[in-house]
């Protein structure tokens with residue numbers, strides 16, 4: 001047991017694609033790691049995996065030696081195979097086992113790092129999975145979280161807009177929840193992420209929208225206006241980018257007028 005206590009795991013937010021969004025803290029942490037852990041989920045995950053490695057390589061000090069330990073997870077949840085909750089639970093168990101194996105590959109007193117897209121505290125399962133790995137007590141390690149610039153911060157900055165006006169609230173939600181719950185009357189501003197199915201198309205046309213796809217990345221696309229006037233343009237852009245890349249990362253802010 002005592003031998004495991006020197007193991008340290010960084011969870012490093014690396015920003016949402018713009019290399020300039022790597023913080024000084026992230027660069028410092030990256031230069032302390034012996035092992036970079038990569039979790040490949042297939043599909044867009046493979047492209048993001050390469051982007052993560054490029055970001056690392058770009059900021060490692062010359063002569064800093066590290067190795068990469070990689071694990072591949074099943075790419076896509078098979079929604080047809082059983083109840084949704086069961087497939088989520090199976091996916092989760094697979095991840096917990098894979099993360100435990102990665103950490104167990106660390107030598108005594110070695111430091112590893114999970115590189116998390118954007119910020120690790122926003123729509124990312126790494127911290128919860130590490131809690132589960134620790135609860136199982138099969139491997140002991142210390143965790144340090146390094147915050148990153150989220151896709152929300154990147155989007156708001158590119159549009160030069162604040163997420164809320166004075167005294168207003170902001171709801172952060174997913175496309176799935178937007179479709180299910182709509183926008184509660186008490187909410188002034190909504191940030192929507194993970195909108196695979198275009199749930200925003202049902203939003204009232206009076207809302208203002210600031211939209212961005214692949215923000216900070218080479219194929220970035222931005223649009224703003226009222227939902228009514230921007231709906232067609234954003235739908236076209238979403239389709240074009242999805243055709244071009246085969247997948248899409250977009251985020252948008254909606255504001256009640």
Ligand SMILES: C[S@@+](CC[C@H](N)C(=O)[O-])C[C@H]1O[C@@H](n2cnc3c(N)ncnc32)[C@H](O)[C@@H]1O
Pocket residue numbers: 016017116117118119120121122123124149150151152192193194195212213214215216217248249250251
């Ligand atoms: C699993 S979440 C990860 C969020 C991430 N932890 C963060 O802090 O931004 C993935 C979602 O983040 C958003 N996203 C990530 N990178 C983005 C980017 N460069 N431009 C626009 N949206 C992005 C999209 O809504 C995407 O569906």
